[in-house]
Amino acid sequence: MRHHPSGYFRRACSRMGPARAAAVLALTMLAACAGPVEVRQVSLVRSYNDARHTTLQGHGPGADTRIVLRRHGLDGLWDRHPDRAIAALRQQAGAGHGDELPDILFALAELSYRQGLRHHRAEDFLAAAIYAYAFLQPGQAGGPDPYDPRFRQAADFYNLGLTAAFPAPVAIVAQRRALPFGDIELAADPAQLHWHRRMLEGFRPTATLAVSGMPNVYHTPGLGEALTALGRPEDSAPATAQAQDTAHDGKLFEVTSRLRIPANMMLDLDDPRSQVLGGHLHGRLVVHVMDESRDTPVPPAYDQTAARAISLQETALWTKEYRGFFDGTTYDGTQPRLVAMTPHRPGNMPVVFIHGTASSPYRWAGMVNDLLEDRNIRDHFDFWFFSYATSNPIPYSAWQLRRAITQAVDSLGGTQADPALGHITLVGHSQGGLLARMLVINPGDRLWNGTAGRPLSTFRLNPRTRQLIVDTMFPTPMPEIERVVFIATPQHGSYLAGMSLAQLVGRMTSLPWRVTETAREIVTGAGDSTHPDNRMPRLGSVYAMSPRSPFMRTLPTIPIMPDVHTHSIIPVCGAGDPLSHADDGVVSYESAHIPGVESELVVRHSEHSTQSNPFTIAEVQRILLLQLARNPATAARAMPVQAAIR
Template identity: 40%
Template sequence: MRSMTCRRLRIALLVLALPLVAGACAAPVGAVRVDAQIVQRELTGNVLNTGELSRSTRNVLFFHGLSERFDEDSEAALDTMRKNIVAGLTGRDVFPAAAELSFFHAEASGKRSYYLAAAVYAWIFLFPDGGASLPDPLDPRLRMAADLYNRGIALGLASPDKTVMEMRAGTYELPWGELDVAFDKDRLRWAGRDLIDFVPIAELKVSGLQVRIRRPGIGAALAAGMVPITEDQQVRDIIAPRIKVSATALMRIDDARKQLEGSRMRATLDLYPESETETVVIAGRMVPLEQEPTAALAWGLQESPVWERELKGFFGSVFQVGAKNQLVSLTPPRFGQIPVVFVHGTASSAGRWAEMINVLQADPAIRDHYDFWAFSYNSGSPIAYSAMILRDALTNAVRLLDPEGKDPGLKQMVVVGHSQGGLLTKMTAVHTGSRLYDAAFKKPIDQLNVSEETRDLVRKALFVEPLPFVKRVIFISTPHRGSFLAARDFVRSLLQRLVSTPARLVKGTAELLANREAFAAQGGNRLPTAVDNMSPRNPFVKTLSGIPIDSGVDAHSIIAVKGDGPVETGDDGVVKYESAHIEGVKSELVVRWEHSVQSQPEAIMEVRRILLQNVGAK
């Protein structure tokens, strides 16, 4: 009986002990296999890309016994950390952690002073005082610290509504005192423009471009607006409205580690437009600036009316407002720089060059030699008229920008035209004599019964001389012998009813139509539209195709051909190869793509090659 009782007791004790034994057998530390991307995110994530603290910063909190305190009272924990730094009780590892913790708290509390604290700590880590050792270039905290600094100054110096970064001198609050920031307001004046409205690019998501170019470095990357200083409206109009310039803000904090010991710190704010420099010297080191030209370009186009002009610029009054014929520089013109002028095609706009401009302007070898201009026009107007407007615009721009003729860059202009824009481009580089006029009229121009104003308009449009400052032209998908789509009668008939006559041509049109007997061919009761001009049967395009490029101008062709069939019998959906191909060009590249080939990498790289060759660069 006693043995049975003991046995039952042992069984009961064993049952009670099983949970304890099971718990003791479960390992408190271990590792399991997971997707490597999960581990990578855990090791590289930080407050900037996940909203959570990085592994390295959590380690620092643990080593300093501040993990729980930071969770309970972040400001007290950060104050303790700073006091330990000042007392010399910490190593260099604490600075990137303090930067991230300050930024984390700023995000949670909305207190701007902690963004600036993040920038201060990050600067100390990146650019240590005196002869202190530099961070290991492979240390991932180096990039994190740079990004925390960049975002810290952008948010710490933000406007009250947080929409822009304020570029000004002032005194700002720090968690432990104040920061006096000096700024030379003359830095806001650049290339004859005042820079305004500095939007942090880190807050911009880019769409519509295949390539987003970022040059990692130090400083807050910004998209800045521009206001012309001159009162000359013609000069002001040369700069594209609402276009943004890429710039970088840098806040220098000399002897930052030493200054941290006091309650008042000093810093100097600098501003660097992208075209001015890509690097700065900090503590004797050459350091790249953070730059994001793609986002600045996209932000400017987002705010621009350029997209609205595409169909308005073709149909005109059907949309109640026509496109303004306009030549603009996408950046302030710089002395010695060669203008590259982009001319869009039918029912298009300057915005369609965005991908090409984005890639080209990011190349220092291109940017150091060229400025980018764009010409917008009513693409439904007669081609000879639009080409006249282009020639006048280029001539006026050169005269306004270089009245004394001393700028060598303006004497080497490159014009790039897509589709109909290629025909306008050709008419900057040909000597037509009377051929275009003779194709339209059978009476001499002096015998037309029109006003002198209309006679001068006809003479300027149809008696063409090459512009002396245009030295190179590039044709992209250009219908030199017309477009097979424009040959279709129902297409032309429909568009003829919709396309309106530009206001400047209304009077001249009425006068010319009163001279029907002077027309070389029966023209009905209206002047031809651009679509008429691009019909392969049209006398204008047939005559223009037979006029060679002037011997003083180098020409290049980029031709799109769809599919894998023979090039010679191919087309791009709008223009046949046999129409786009012309003899006598310096180079011809065929790209297997559709008509809008100007955004494709092969076309962009070919334009880049031509531009580099033009200045003798490799």
């Protein structure tokens, strides 16, 4: 049985007093007269999230696009038939007045992007990018106010739309692509793929890559699809084959073909707002490379850290760090020892990074990633990385480094062709610092006599063996080296290297045949090879770095050349108080400290592997900027890559 509301109200009032019934009646009437507009207080977070609700986050259309749909009577149609709603809105854009065209273009970009996410259709993503480009009108008058939130959103629709429309492998060639409303003819100039006498290939998008293992992940904001590319030497085999071929040709220096280059692809259209409403569009694909991009009205977007991380992942040479320590022949004549990240640009000063024991060049990744974010460093320095078998004798590895640097400088025309090649900075970590020191001293016969205990002239040796000893134990300073940075370097030996466990590990390592044969000849050439106590000398780096070794007792007594600028970065565990008892777990402060350096930074609360410590990186950055400030002439000679190519 149903009851009429008015009857119910009368019966309720009969059970109340007159005053109470009147109050209830008044409240009921007020509720019935409440207006449709309501204002309520929300939190700052809620306010921001409501304003930024967008398809980019995987939601439905944002508030601005919903306004356009409602004003054109298409809100319900969008919910029922999205493709028909987009077609209707596009038709109304052609018939509408100019003031509302930007609003419609933005809405079309977001709605097309939503359809791309929903159906995974490349043509929808491409349409979203084109609509967003027409809304932005980059480089032209009449674009949106940069304070308009839609400005950044439209840039993201453009960038991510291109990423979805041009997945890996990205083919930057002339092509015709379908659109939901027609098609677009895309031109692509093949000449833009030539970079520093290399052919750019293997383009791979980076927008959907998540990088871990790098403390800082850097992006360069701008327009376009962020990519990475491989630079294959022109008129040669593909990049992977080229890398394998050079592994056996005796080269000590090469520009790597395996490191990926941060790149970008833009889709440009002339008069985009007129074109976008037609059925047959014309555009062009334009490639940019990060190191050639100067300040432009339309900056390209890059994911530079992602490019560097992919390089590390694809080469994975850190897996050979311990093999390179135990097997001294790993790098003996089979791998280029000095690798440049990018081709040399005239006027750029080389920085050579030298890793430590049981390590690899990739331990510099965090530092290099941060240093390259400094535009002055990126534009005026070339980064080279030295690889070597870290169990080999230190003088032998230093000789290899010397030969590699000499070959690199000569292959680039020498210091007369480019004076910047005469302003090299060495950055050595741990044992790498000892290799660097061997290149900036002039010991005469002191190092040999102190290590061998007798003059070289007293040994009966064949000419080849004698020459190797002269090359390794009688070094001369390299005039091209202007500055050395020692990081956690055991200048007076490592107490860890003197421990019995380290000595046991040292015995497990192998040495190159040339080194072992030289050692045998030294023993037999000493004239007392029949003596029962005459054994093979301990030549490996572990023995040499022991504070008790003759080599380590002699090397610190030989001064560094006075015209070489030196800096020390010394990590210590904890607060390092007092410094006289501090160490980094491998090297004590007293061993790493040397007098006479231009600067010494003690990095507290840091262990031996301090390359990624922010204070260590900041100090290397300061030193490189100091090097740049003291060589203004080379800075003036530095030029963009394209100019260097010509």
